[in-house]
Amino acid sequence: MPELIAKSALDGRSMNVGGVTLAEVQVGPITSIAVLPGGTKAVAKGLRPLGLSMPEPNSFHERKGARIVWTGREQAFLIGVDCPALEGAAVTDQSDGWTVLALSGPAAVDVLARLVPTDLRLGACPVGRALRTGVNHMNAVILRTGDYAFEIMVFRSMARTAWHELETATHMVAARAGVKI
Amino acid sequence: MRLTCPLCGERDRREFYYYGAEDYLHRPGEGASLAEWDSYLHLRDNVAGVVRDLWYHEAGCAQWLVVTRNTVTHEISGVELVAERAK
Numbered sequence: 505m506p507e508l509i510a511k512s513a514l515d516g517r518s519m520n521v522g523g524v525t526l527a528e529v530q531v532g533p534i535t536s537i538a539v540l541p542g543g544t545k546a547v548a549k550g551l552r553p554l555g556l557s558m559p560e561p562n563s564f565h566e567r568k569g570a571r572i573v574w575t576g577r578e579q580a581f582l583i584g585v586d587c588p589a590l591e592g593a594a595v596t597d598q599s600d601g602w603t604v605l606a607l608s609g610p611a612a613v614d615v616l617a618r619l620v621p622t623d624l625r626l627g628a629c630p631v632g633r634a635l636r637t638g639v640n641h642m643n644a645v646i647l648r649t650g651d652y653a654f655e656i657m658v659f660r661s662m663a664r665t666a667w668h669e670l671e672t673a674t675h676m677v678a679a680r681a682g683v684k685i
Numbered sequence: 686m687r688l689t690c691p692l693c694g695e696r697d698r699r700e701f702y703y704y705g706a707e708d709y710l711h712r713p714g715e716g717a718s719l720a721e722w723d724s725y726l727h728l729r730d731n732v733a734g735v736v737r738d739l740w741y742h743e744a745g746c747a748q749w750l751v752v753t754r755n756t757v758t759h760e761i762s763g764v765e766l767v768a769e770r771a772k
């Protein structure tokens with residue numbers, strides 16, 4: 505078997521404007537775990553060796569480089585590790601289907617406020633939240649990874665559009681900050 | 686307008702898609718009469734008051750919801766998951 509070279513959608517692109525950094529990040533394998541009716545216990549058992557469990561709605565957990573993110577009713581993404589054999593769930597590899605953008609800096613929240621119809625201020629969206637919401641017209645999963653840091657997961661086919669939206673909003677926020685009233 | 690999704694919490698109307706009356710959940714069974722199909726597909730009350738409608742959390746958790754809403758006061762008094770409603 506020839507070794508195929510995996511390429512990310514944006515070639516690891518990054519930029520920094522007005523103290524906000526936007527960068528494509530590599531997160532490793534992404535596996536969707538959709539719990540089948542009656543499968544809750546079996547899935548919990550299968551995830552136990554990783555020290556993880558199915559997350560509550562709107563949240564994610566991390567343990568030793570592995571991350572599990574709530575992505576819907578009875579559904580989560582396991583990220584950063586290969587998925588162990590799981591009974592009681594429909595398991596699908598999603599690794600090539602997503603692009604992850606990291607947005608950080610004190611004004612990152614202001615950038616997202618221009619695009620996302622959900623309150624992402626720290627009080628309403630503390631670290632550990634994972635929200636399914638929209639970035640303009642794109643569906644996205646937004647993770648609050650730090651007080652001033654987010655990761656935004658979008659469909660890989662939307663990577664350049666997402667980059668364009670976030671880049672434009674970042675420039676606008678920086679320009680607005682520069683205007684003296 | 687905001688809807689409180691049972692899973693996602695309070696969200697802006699932009700995240701939702703409106704489908705129509707809850708009646709769409711009550712599809713006639715096999716062998717139903719033409720009158721029943723006519724009613725299911727076409728006949729709706731135009732209520733000034735409490736209605737129950739189907740909404741889809743399109744830019745959220747992708748669940749279908751039954752929303753109870755008052756067309757006079759605009760009050761939203763209930764949002765339930767279709768997937769978890771009592772059959």
Ligand SMILES: [Zn+2]
Nearest residue numbers: 690693745746
């Ligand atoms: Zn929802």
